[in-house]
Amino acid sequence: MGRWEPNAYGRLQLAALELFDERGFERTTVEDIATRAGLTKRTFFRHFSDKREVLFGTGDEFKAVFVDSLTAVPPGVAPIDAVAVSLEAAGAMLQERRPFARRRQQVIAANAELQERELIKLASIATALTETLRERGVEEPAASLTAEAGIAVFRIAFERWVAAPDDEQRELPEFIREALQALRVVTA
Amino acid sequence: MGRWEPNAYGRLQLAALELFDERGFERTTVEDIATRAGLTKRTFFRHFSDKREVLFGTGDEFKAVFVDSLTAVPPGVAPIDAVAVSLEAAGAMLQERRPFARRRQQVIAANAELQERELIKLASIATALTETLRERGVEEPAASLTAEAGIAVFRIAFERWVAAPDDEQRELPEFIREALQALRVVTA
Incomplete structure (x- = not known):
């Protein structure tokens, strides 16, 4: 179990949108999103099953x-x-x-x-x-x-x-x- | 150049629809369609660029x-x-x-x-x-x-x-x- 991260969901969503905007959806990885949000990939996958889910919901x-x-x-x-x-x-x-x-x-x-x-x-x-x-x-x-x-x-x-x-x-x-x-x- | 085939377009279209219906779109190959129509793959590709084009047009x-x-x-x-x-x-x-x-x-x-x-x-x-x-x-x-x-x-x-x-x-x-x-x- 990872430690609790305050507002991880919102931070990941914001980081993803920034990156999709900067470099395009295709060229953004889950790792990029987690890094930008100051979180781990593992935390990303606790909230979303893939990067498309950031946009289209669970x-x-x-x-x-x-x-x-x-x-x-x-x-x-x-x-x-x-x-x-x-x-x-x-x-x-x-x-x-x-x-x-x-x-x-x-x-x-x-x-x-x-x-x-x-x-x-x-x-x-x-x-x-x-x-x-x-x-x-x-x-x-x-x-x-x-x-x-x-x-x-x-x-x-x-x-x-x-x-x-x-x-x-x-x-x-x-x-x-x-x-x-x-x-x-x-x-x- | 292959020889001219009477109504090749219509024969390929009919063969494709029959096969899509019998075995599903995914499991039908261009070769299957050409064989069913009594034509060659080469003739297929003179009329369609792929099997989806049979359904959606050029x-x-x-x-x-x-x-x-x-x-x-x-x-x-x-x-x-x-x-x-x-x-x-x-x-x-x-x-x-x-x-x-x-x-x-x-x-x-x-x-x-x-x-x-x-x-x-x-x-x-x-x-x-x-x-x-x-x-x-x-x-x-x-x-x-x-x-x-x-x-x-x-x-x-x-x-x-x-x-x-x-x-x-x-x-x-x-x-x-x-x-x-x-x-x-x-x-x-």
Whole structure:
């Protein structure tokens, strides 16, 4: 057992983002990350199974925020409004991590393989939302369309939020509401 | 130069789909495909650079159908209606190749890596449609939302079309119109 390191998780995450940014994702090793954080590889592997996990998380916690918040919406709420609640809940979670989310996005934008991983992750969230809508009694193709349109709204709102200037006052849930409203306008 | 083989492209494509279906994409080699088609590896490589190309095509012809048909829509048509024209044009092209499209879909559905490749290809089409809409003067986030929603409509319509029974009378463009109408209803 290694000794306890204060905030090892956060230090490793920050060190990884710095290095991915400086020399690229491919050319950064786990050893580099641990060294930059002043920690050992062993400590790294207590927190992450590989360097990609620093960016994409360990499991499906992010997906769970979407699904759990959709499940919690009272029955009878229109599907698109129920999905909006779910998107805003996930958005509120990311809002609290804005500096991390922005740096992470810069790393992903610079690497095609990571962009594909992000795309696949979002597709998997859309599938989970589709299933949850079906369980709420929404029929096809409405369930798939609502979930897929919702994830498109989320992704576009997210991109606009991370690209906004540092003094941006609007929070991610507001960007999500705006994008959903814009979707309503373009499809009207 | 090898001798000319009648319909080598189609024979190789059919042989590949049969083998992918029988033994899986991973366990099928280019040699297997050529042998099944009664052709040589050399002939295979005159038509495809690798076995994945049998499923995903050589270049961006499919994307070009979307982009060119969107570009050809007269200015002044609402963005979502212009995108609908583009989706239906791509749908009409696939309709002519329904037996191939259905078998191809079965192979892709059985392989996570191929599903990811398909997802990435569709995302790239959405990006191209977004750029084309911007060139038509559509502002953000409307351009992105229209393109992304359009591709969601296309994908969901496509899935329903390939899953339809053999005696299905409706053609893919009709599934696309239905899905777009369903999107309008869910976002209304």
